[in-house]
Amino acid sequence: MDQENDIRSPIAPTLVELGRAVGFSIFVTVLILVTLVLPAEYGIDPLGAGRALGITVLAPSTEALVPVPPPNSAVLAPVQEGLVAYYPGEYQVDSREFVLGPYEYVEYKYHLAQNATMLFSWVASGDVAHDFHGDRDGAPASAAQSFDQQPRRKADGSFTAPFSGIHGWYWENPGGNTVTVRVTTSGFYTAAHEFHFDGTRVPREVRALDAITARRD
Amino acid sequence: MIQKIMMRLFVMAALVVGASNTFAHEDYRVIGTVMKYQDSRIEVESKDGNTTSIRLDRQTAITRDTQKVDVTELEVGLSVVVDAYGDSAEDALALEIRIVPPIVNP
Numbered sequence: 186m187d188q189e190n191d192i193r194s195p196i197a198p199t200l201v202e203l204g205r206a207v208g209f210s211i212f213v214t215v216l217i218l219v220t221l222v223l224p225a226e227y228g229i230d231p232l233g234a235g236r237a238l239g240i241t242v243l244a245p246s247t248e249a250l251v252p253v254p255p256p257n258s259a260v261l262a263p264v265q266e267g268l269v270a271y272y273p274g275e276y277q278v279d280s281r282e283f284v285l286g287p288y289e290y291v292e293y294k295y296h297l298a299q300n301a302t303m304l305f306s307w308v309a310s311g312d313v314a315h316d317f318h319g320d321r322d323g324a325p326a327s328a329a330q331s332f333d334q335q336p337r338r339k340a341d342g343s344f345t346a347p348f349s350g351i352h353g354w355y356w357e358n359p360g361g362n363t364v365t366v367r368v369t370t371s372g373f374y375t376a377a378h379e380f381h382f383d384g385t386r387v388p389r390e391v392r393a394l395d396a397i398t399a400r401r402d
Numbered sequence: 403m404i405q406k407i408m409m410r411l412f413v414m415a416a417l418v419v420g421a422s423n424t425f426a427h428e429d430y431r432v433i434g435t436v437m438k439y440q441d442s443r444i445e446v447e448s449k450d451g452n453t454t455s456i457r458l459d460r461q462t463a464i465t466r467d468t469q470k471v472d473v474t475e476l477e478v479g480l481s482v483v484v485d486a487y488g489d490s491a492e493d494a495l496a497l498e499i500r501i502v503p504p505i506v507n508p
Contacts, residue, residue, distance in 0.1 A: 286449065287505045288433050288483045326429075361503055382431040384490070 260349070261373040262298035270302070272373045275393040279377060280369040285313070285358035290382045291366075294320070294353030295374035295391070297346035303372030308339040309356065311364040317344075319352035344372075351378060430494050432456060432484040433505065439476045444496065446484055449505070456486050457495045466501040481505045 198206070220234035263270035283291045297303060309315075317333040317340075320326055332344070332352075346352055358364040377389040434448035447453045464471050476482075481502050488494035 286433070288431070288500075288502065290431065361505060382433075384428050384430045 260298045261301055261375055262349075263300050263302070263373070265300075270300070272301070274373065274375070275395060276371065277374055277391045278369075278371045278394055279374075279389075279391045281367070281377075281379075281389070283356065283366045283368075285356065285364045285366065287361045287363070288358060290314075290355060290357035292353065292355045292378075292380035293368060293389075294351035294378050294380075295370065295372075296351050296376045296378075297349070297372070297374045299346055299349045301346050301373045303344045303346075303352070303370055303374055304342075305344065305368065305370045306339075306341045307354065307366060307368035309364055309366045311362060312336075312338065312359060313364055313366060314355075314357040314359050316355040317353070318355065319346065319348065319350050321348050321350040324350070353377075428487065428489070430486045430488070432486065434482070435505075436476060436478050436480045436482055438478065444476065444482075444484070444499065446482060456484055458499070459495060462496045463498045464501070465498065471501070475501065 219232055220238075223231070261272045261274045263272055279295075281293060283293070285291060295303060315334065315337065316331055318329045318331045320329045330347075333340075344352065354368070356366045371394075374391060377391050379387045379389055381387070432446050432448060432454050434446045434454075436444060437447045437453060438445040442458045443455050444458060445453055445455050458473070462473075464473050464475060466475065476499065481504050483500040483502055484496050485498045485500075486494035486496045
């Protein structure tokens with residue numbers, strides 16, 4: 186009889202217990218994600234735990250997966266003095282032409298410090314889909330912030346970077362004919378990166394204005 | 403007690419897998435002509451002569467003129483634009499395959 190009384194129905198956990206269990210699970214999950222999964226799977230190691238455990242070597246070595254690192258050179262961050270912004274480096278200029286075959290796309294972006302300014306002008310020989318956007322330093326491309334996607338064949342303007350990172354354009358040829366995009370920029374950026382539709386990326390040199398005027402002399 | 407631990411481990415595993423999958427791989431586009439379609443893989447020859455083999459799954463959208471079409475519409479010789487993601491183009495999974503008018507290489 187006593188044995189029969191011992192057979193009890195399970196006690197359902199209270200909401201507080203459930204919440205505590207879920208909270209604990211989420212905490213441990215984030216810990217595992219940040220210390221083990223991200224370093225080993227993607228080479229992203231925000232806490233340095235992956236390097237300490239020696240598991241970052243497991244991450245795929247495909248360079249394309251790694252966000253574009255900030256440039257090694259001095260960051261051209263403006264120093265505001267009243268209405269004037271001064272920069273600790275030279276004014277840069279750049280000009281590129283991209284020939285987009287049918288359905289091809291290209292991204293071209295410059296590294297700008299927060300509040301740094303750039304002037305730009307681009308024109309396409311045909312219809313293009315475009316997206317003027319930026320990626321924060323160290324953030325994955327999927328976290329990009331879009332600034333302008335209005336349909337246009339040309340644009341002239343100025344841009345002040347809302348955050349430090351790479352900022353620039355995505356141009357896509359939506360049709361079967363070849364389209365040429367020509368872009369000219371100037372401003373206080375330190376590096377340029379070209380991203381192709383096949384997943385490859387190419388760093389491009391930008392030039393100081395002095396380099397151009399000196400060549401003319 | 404064991405049930406509780408198992409449940410916690412299950413929730414953690416589900417969260418880890420889910421969270422890690424949200425970190426995007428690289429996007430690729432392959433443009434060219436279908437050379438082969440077999441066993442959930444499509445081989446596409448691009449204009450530079452390279453052939454890329456890309457995986458398909460049930461989520462892969464096949465479209466023509468922005469309309470979804472059946473996978474059986476994929477035929478050798480068609481011009482396609484494949485948007486895929488993965489660690490590399492060879493390892494990529496096709497997200498969308500657009501059947502486009504014949505591409506005339508310049």
